[in-house]
Amino acid sequence: MSGPPGVIIAGAAETDQLGRLPGYSTLQLHVEGALNAVADAGLSLRDIDGIATVSAPGPVQVAHALGITPSWIDGTGVGGTSFLLHVRHAAAAIRAGYARTVLITHGESGRSRVGASPFRLGASSPVGQFEVPYGVFGPTTTFTIPVLRYMKEYGLTHEQLAYVAVAQRRWAAKNPRAAFRDPVTVEDVLASRIVAYPFHLLECCLVTDGGGALVVTSADRAASFPKPAVHVLGTGESSETPMISQMADFTESLAFRLAGAAAFAEAGIGVADVDHLMIYDAFAHVPIYGLEALGFVAKGEAGPFIADGNTEPGGSLPLNTNGGGLSYTHTGMYGMFAITEGVRQLRGEAAAQAGSPQISVILGNGGMFATAGVLVLGRHPR
Amino acid sequence: MAAKPVPVPTPETQPFWDGCAAGELRIQRCAGCGRAYFYPRPVCPACGSRDVGWFTASGRATLYSYVINHRPAPGWEDETPYAIAVVQLEEGPRMMTSIVGLPATPEALELDMPLRVRFESRGDVTLPVFGPAAP
DSSP, rough: SSSSSOOEEEEEEEEEEOOOOTTOHHHHHHHHHHHHHHHHOOGGGGGEOOOOOOTTTTHHHHHHHTTTOEEEEEEOOOTTTTTHHHHHHHHHHHTTTTTTTEEEEEEETTTTTOOOOOOOTTTEEEEHTTTGGGGGOOOTTTTTTTTTHHHHOOOHHHHHHHHHHHHHHHHHOHHHHTOOOOOOOOHHHHHHOEEETTTTTGGBBOEEEEEEEEEEEEEEGGGGGSSSOEEEEEEEEEOOOOOOEEEEETTSHHHHHHHHHHHHHHTTOOOOOEEEEEESSSSSSHHHHHHTTSSSSSSHHHHHHHHHTTTTTSSSBSSSOHHHHTTTTOSSSSHHHHHHHHHHHTTTTTTOOOOOOOOEEEEEETTTTTEEEEEESSSSSS | OOOOOOOOOOOTTTHHHHHHTOOOEEEETTTTOOOOEOOOSOOOOTOOOOEEEEEEEEEEEEEEEEEEESSSSOOOOGOOEEEEEEEEEEEEEEEEBOSSSOOOOTTOOTOOOEEEEEEEEEETTEEEEEESSSO
């Protein structure tokens, strides 16, 4: 076998429940996700020697709560895609011999805010000086700003934007764990209240409580776990800007494109090889930007591509098959849930199983087009 | 009602805020590659040169993109919905801003429409905002 030794996801799980969980602290969501993922891998906490998560509570707190004394720590915290970067960094650490079995955890009391850190944007930070004074109020007022430019330059219609939510609800309808499962129409989406024009409520993600975790280890152990191993075939990461106003081109994500190119190159695949796709969908336009950045369609074609039914059940490119952040769950840092769904699809155990995919691609977003991570996952080694 | 957020200048941004207080939109330009840039920082983001200086921009801009926010940030309750815009300065850089003197409606706010800077005081600083090009 050529190339560096392989790395697998041996365990992947979410918290028992998602949604509104006022009885769980942020830390407890990490703990439950971790215990479920370690059990999914058929391991015990004593087998874990590497830990990765975001602050807060951070890897030291999570490791200590679980009784883990790590030999490798990653606290990369660059928004909702951080867990994809953790997988990438863990793969490098495992290949380097720094760790053998890495636990990556996510937990967020995004809705109930139990044991959660307060949102803080320093008034002297660049964002605090040059964006916050203009009345921005969270992602609904910032992540959304580029889309009118995209609509003008590429002719994306309000109906096509709304259809992203319609398509994903069709997947969610098949998923008993999805928060929203009732079918919706374009008319329903456009009739929901305006949050920040041109975005309506149903074009914005949920805000939930929940967690999840992954166990990552070397591929030479692939046969020693109870579930089929999911091979990490390629990974990529990048960043563009911490301020949406400074995004180089409002019609495309540089970070998405660079992270995707790196992951596809490492995996040695092209878009035609991809059977299943997850694109972080904090808002309805993000899958449009993601499809184009990864090269599945040309610039300006993603809106019609989705509206023509290509990404919904029965379509050629199953996308966001758990229902996504728009219908499944969105704790604030959704990336973990995009990974766990990719793992389920490759194992053939998803609620809305999309055939027998061999290759699943996960695109994670952090901040407002600020950072990106991409994973190419496979049922088989390269 | 909470007060609107007031930016706190840092040493590298102080000349920008001093300019606003004087009614001038002062931004930076690289002496090496000639490119104007914003937000203030001591190195050119295009070429890495530290040979950068301040100049007064024309204040002319076009509307690059925006949202009309219906869920007020603290301090904005009485003027919701309101536009949060990104404008492109004549010199090239873009900045986030508020739109004044125009209704916060899609009909009134056409992308690429010409705009001109105004200044508004907020606490002990002065903010650049943009309104119609013709006074």
